[in-house]
Amino acid sequence: MTRLVMKFGGTSMADLERIRRAARIVAAEAAMGKKVAVVVSAMAGKTNELVAWTDGAGAAASGLPMSDDEYDVVVGSGEQVTAGLLAMTLRNMGLNARSWMGWQVPIVTDDAHGKARIEDIPPEKLGAAVDAGEIAVIPGFQGVTRDGKITTLGRGGSDTSAVAVAAALQASRCDIYTDVDGVYTTDPRIEAKARRLEKISYEEMLEMASLGAKVLQTRSVELAMAHKVPVRVLSSFAEPGAADNSGTLVCDEEEIVEKRIVSGVAYSRDEAKVTLLGLPDQTGVPATIFTKLADANVNVDMIVQSQARTADTTNMIFTVGRRDAARAVEIMKANQAEIGFEEVRADEDVAKISVVGVGMRSHAGVAQAMFKALADKGIKIQAISTSEIKISVLIDAAYTELAVRALHAAYGLEQV
Amino acid sequence: MTRLVMKFGGTSMADLERIRRAARIVAAEAAMGKKVAVVVSAMAGKTNELVAWTDGAGAAASGLPMSDDEYDVVVGSGEQVTAGLLAMTLRNMGLNARSWMGWQVPIVTDDAHGKARIEDIPPEKLGAAVDAGEIAVIPGFQGVTRDGKITTLGRGGSDTSAVAVAAALQASRCDIYTDVDGVYTTDPRIEAKARRLEKISYEEMLEMASLGAKVLQTRSVELAMAHKVPVRVLSSFAEPGAADNSGTLVCDEEEIVEKRIVSGVAYSRDEAKVTLLGLPDQTGVPATIFTKLADANVNVDMIVQSQARTADTTNMIFTVGRRDAARAVEIMKANQAEIGFEEVRADEDVAKISVVGVGMRSHAGVAQAMFKALADKGIKIQAISTSEIKISVLIDAAYTELAVRALHAAYGLEQV
Numbered sequence: 140m141t142r143l144v145m146k147f148g149g150t151s152m153a154d155l156e157r158i159r160r161a162a163r164i165v166a167a168e169a170a171m172g173k174k175v176a177v178v179v180s181a182m183a184g185k186t187n188e189l190v191a192w193t194d195g196a197g198a199a200a201s202g203l204p205m206s207d208d209e210y211d212v213v214v215g216s217g218e219q220v221t222a223g224l225l226a227m228t229l230r231n232m233g234l235n236a237r238s239w240m241g242w243q244v245p246i247v248t249d250d251a252h253g254k255a256r257i258e259d260i261p262p263e264k265l266g267a268a269v270d271a272g273e274i275a276v277i278p279g280f281q282g283v284t285r286d287g288k289i290t291t292l293g294r295g296g297s298d299t300s301a302v303a304v305a306a307a308l309q310a311s312r313c314d315i316y317t318d319v320d321g322v323y324t325t326d327p328r329i330e331a332k333a334r335r336l337e338k339i340s341y342e343e344m345l346e347m348a349s350l351g352a353k354v355l356q357t358r359s360v361e362l363a364m365a366h367k368v369p370v371r372v373l374s375s376f377a378e379p380g381a382a383d384n385s386g387t388l389v390c391d392e393e394e395i396v397e398k399r400i401v402s403g404v405a406y407s408r409d410e411a412k413v414t415l416l417g418l419p420d421q422t423g424v425p426a427t428i429f430t431k432l433a434d435a436n437v438n439v440d441m442i443v444q445s446q447a448r449t450a451d452t453t454n455m456i457f458t459v460g461r462r463d464a465a466r467a468v469e470i471m472k473a474n475q476a477e478i479g480f481e482e483v484r485a486d487e488d489v490a491k492i493s494v495v496g497v498g499m500r501s502h503a504g505v506a507q508a509m510f511k512a513l514a515d516k517g518i519k520i521q522a523i524s525t526s527e528i529k530i531s532v533l534i535d536a537a538y539t540e541l542a543v544r545a546l547h548a549a550y551g552l553e554q555v
Numbered sequence: 556m557t558r559l560v561m562k563f564g565g566t567s568m569a570d571l572e573r574i575r576r577a578a579r580i581v582a583a584e585a586a587m588g589k590k591v592a593v594v595v596s597a598m599a600g601k602t603n604e605l606v607a608w609t610d611g612a613g614a615a616a617s618g619l620p621m622s623d624d625e626y627d628v629v630v631g632s633g634e635q636v637t638a639g640l641l642a643m644t645l646r647n648m649g650l651n652a653r654s655w656m657g658w659q660v661p662i663v664t665d666d667a668h669g670k671a672r673i674e675d676i677p678p679e680k681l682g683a684a685v686d687a688g689e690i691a692v693i694p695g696f697q698g699v700t701r702d703g704k705i706t707t708l709g710r711g712g713s714d715t716s717a718v719a720v721a722a723a724l725q726a727s728r729c730d731i732y733t734d735v736d737g738v739y740t741t742d743p744r745i746e747a748k749a750r751r752l753e754k755i756s757y758e759e760m761l762e763m764a765s766l767g768a769k770v771l772q773t774r775s776v777e778l779a780m781a782h783k784v785p786v787r788v789l790s791s792f793a794e795p796g797a798a799d800n801s802g803t804l805v806c807d808e809e810e811i812v813e814k815r816i817v818s819g820v821a822y823s824r825d826e827a828k829v830t831l832l833g834l835p836d837q838t839g840v841p842a843t844i845f846t847k848l849a850d851a852n853v854n855v856d857m858i859v860q861s862q863a864r865t866a867d868t869t870n871m872i873f874t875v876g877r878r879d880a881a882r883a884v885e886i887m888k889a890n891q892a893e894i895g896f897e898e899v900r901a902d903e904d905v906a907k908i909s910v911v912g913v914g915m916r917s918h919a920g921v922a923q924a925m926f927k928a929l930a931d932k933g934i935k936i937q938a939i940s941t942s943e944i945k946i947s948v949l950i951d952a953a954y955t956e957l958a959v960r961a962l963h964a965a966y967g968l969e970q971v
Contacts, residue, residue, distance in 0.1 A: 155608065155611040155612060158612065189636065192571065192636070192640055193640065193643060195571040196571060196574065196640045196641075196643040196647065197643055197647055208653070209639045209640075209643040209646070209654055212635060212636075212638065212639030212642070212654050213635070213636050216632045216635045216636050216639075219632045219635070220608070220632050223609075223626070223627075223628030223629035223632075224612045224629055225612075226625045226628070227609060227612040227626070228612045230625070231612065231613055237625070238628050240705070243703055287659055288659075289656070
């Protein structure tokens, strides 16, 4: 008996016609004898509408604490609608189906309203229903606290719901149906030669996801890795059983026989560069800077320190998320006396380009190839950061596409 | 300690500005020390949108049974949104408030999905929260079965939810805030001299409601009468505490000191007249006709049998709801041989005009005054039906307004 979890995102639930297509895809799996649970997002755009309403209701009196638990009551309702509609549609196709709200399963979370974490999904009731041949349709994104209050998991949480349900049901796989047909070596809108990957490891997917390839939510990949749930990303726009819709399997590194050194090139324009000029060249100064930023919950990514014109001062460059840029500058200015720099500048006109691949662990020369490929195109590297399986560089945003194409070619990613 | 239940309909919840106005009205009652529970409808138009989606999902394969439990999952979500938004708004005004979903209270219903009846509302938890000063915001219209499935009460069910919560909490009153400022002697759009009634008895309100005065849902009035919950109908568009917004109190007949013979004139254009010509004049024929209709769930209101041109046949007129007219004719035709009539005709161009008043019980001459007033205007009566406290006549629909005005004047209803 094979249990399968299928997840449909907002664009796959956007209207009744798309819900019917999703139902046909679910029916095809059920017809093959799979025991199916389906996790659904709200109709595309719906959650934004609900969030805007809660903003409006909260704006009535600024300064008071947000009503996060009531936010969840409002915003979690979008998935309730699509879950009911998909269950109805499946029934009207003659299948046995029912919806299970977060509180009915239950999908137990902590009480961090608006960004709750799943703590437990008791598999007995749900598993028994699914094994008996009933297709369970579960609203993604929503959960319930131990004392029975509605929670939501934060934006994009439906992927996490799906993987958590798959882990709880010990499903053989979690299929994420979305508006792309898999994970690509890079963004096909930038490089037409980008290829769909047949498989990618959890670690690589995590780096890709956090680097701006928005196919899967980061937390869902972490969860899949922790519980060893194979996750397949595929298109909900192909008809059921279409031969070319095998998608990309996100799985354990060991299941990938032919390892490539570099699997993909990711990019992110969501960065900003902050430059501090004329810093005193003293130990302790960097610690002060990054403590102030951490205290304000500003995450710093890359850091470069360089010699300045005079012998006793240095310059420092660091990067933050674009929406934190103004705040980072403010924090620096507020502490200028203590830190002792001469000038602070922010530059949002930067992009981070990354190459990702588990093969890097055992291969030298990956970084050199990257720097050479960029240098050949005259692209200046402003900062570098690395992990075991990725190398990222900060460049002028104007060169983003050029850099992506150059790196895609440099690592031969266009070849099957 | 006075507990109060307040209910806001769809037009009073239609957008954030109206939700804020409702919140101010609730806040004013709480400021006076009342212990408040609030029942809300979905935003105006929202339920229709959700119902249309379920129609669409169900239409995928006609002929299969409707998924009524999934209908409830989808359609019940509209009230969840407004309950959360109102609770947030109240909090942001500095008040202590939280939403209680139907399954959290719980509002226990039977499992007649789509038209469930409330069976039980355990008052302990909700009552304790309210008494502790927390404003409870409850989505109307929705409930939960004993085994934890979402139900809805049928259209207009939010009034019923409010009265049931008031009964469970033993509230001193249930205030229904709506888009009119009370119950009138007749429709003010037809008769400008219509007066707002200060009080009306449950029985009269029941007759008015079922006769087409759409202020309160019939079931909510029945429930209020059974549990002796005083219900006040008043406008949500007046600012809190406005002197002229005392509304109409629906209460026990005994609490109405000055009884009028006739309290109001109601009308309904939702009727159709079916005429059977050339029926055999035999006992048993009417029984056959009305058994066939009852078997098909067609409710018959008025019945008139009259002599036909020939000595051994009669004609019969009966009225049904307009949407049942075509089906009634079909049923008659299908049984023409057995019943033995010569011809069947349906006429939707009719209206039912009614005068209602508990004073009729002890006063003769009410019917004569009605017939005379209509005759004076040349309005022909096609059928009559009566109860202890109302007289209804069927007339040509073209005369509706004229008849309403004539009767309003005949009973002196314009006088305070």
